[in-house]
Amino acid sequence: MNNNHNITVSSFDTETPSPTRKRAFPKKWLYGAGAVGLVALIAYTLRPQPLSVDLGEVERGTLQLTVDAEGRTRVRDRFTVSASVSGNLQRISLQAGDEVEEGMILAQIDPLPITSQVEATQAQLQALQAEMSGVETQRPKPEALREADSRIESALARKRQAQAQVEEAESAFNQAQRDRDRSQTLWEEGVIPRQDLENAELRETQRRRELNTAREQVAVAEADIQGAREQRANLEAQQQDPDYLLDVYQSRMAAVEAELEQLSADAERTNIVAPSSGQVLEVLEKSARHVNAGTPLIEIGNPNQLEIVIDVLSTEAVRVQPGATIQVERWGGDTPLQATVRKVEPSAFTKTSALGVEEQRVNVIADFTEDQVPLGDGYRVEARIVTWEEDEVLKVPISALFRCEEDWCVFVKENGRAQRQKIDITQRSDRFAAVKSGLNAGDLVIQHPSDEVTSGTRIQGE
Known part of the structure; x- marks a missing residue:
């Protein structure tokens, strides 16, 4: 036991002396400090948290104003x-996509019916030529005309003779009248007998009859002259009638010759050839059947020469100018294609929208800037037509703008808080607006600010 006791004492002797104990604080102080800490914790927990917002940066760069619309490609x-002619179309063996060369036969129409029409028209022309040759036989012979002239001269001679006889008969009649008057006077005086007076009266009557007969001969001669002249006129008319018939036949022959020429040309056009080199885009009439002249058969073109047709609202078309740049998007590739406006068509057309609203739209025609594009005829594209563009423009996201009375305003982040700022803007696109004054490059603005955001609101976001 003594050994153990010594060990214990030795153990105590080797321990390091404990430091001097400090003076303890009163308990009420400890309770007070705890209460203050608890209040501070509660206050920190209940204080408003910063509002989470979507921030956008004001920056300088290129700003474009565009007219966005759907379009389609076409050759x-x-x-x-x-x-080119009516007839029986033979089956077309070409397929869409086949290469064709200018002058290559694309389709054929059976030429047999046209050939038959050509032969029938030729026979009709020959018949007319034969009929016209017989027209000359219908003219009066020259002898008939000379005979008519002779009859006229003979009648004129008879008239002259009859007129001479009239003059002679008139003289004789006048003399007979004087003799009868003288005999009348002598008989009344009793110089001559009654018989001499009667003989004088008889001679007067005979001379009157002879005068009337001579006058009738003149009338007959005049009638003969009129008849001969009418006969001569008829012969002259008959001489000219064949000229009219010749004109009629020549006109008919000219019409038949024109028809024959047309039929001959149609016979040559039964082989329908390609007007240009390219590819078959579509075969419109594949099967053999009778077709009329003008029936569409095949569409051909060069699919490597594409253009874009973009129909835009007429109110937007006024801002599109030839030469404007176009970005072609959503065509199926990763990067946009580039194109240029060639023309804006002068006439608008009415189109009904998906909502059933009638709209006036205008076609904008554009050309690809690349020689080869991986598109075909009739492909759908989305086009962004640049109507205005400027570099180094101070621009703010359009989603940060809101109206404050008559001005435009944004919320700017300053020292973790939102501050409303009036700004002046010029051009606006669908994503950015050009800032004239009120902002600087690098400013952070709140995009799509809600009603919770006011000046002084604590915010957080990127």
């Missing part, structure tokens, strides 16, 4: 090959 030079 620039599209040829619709139609039947």
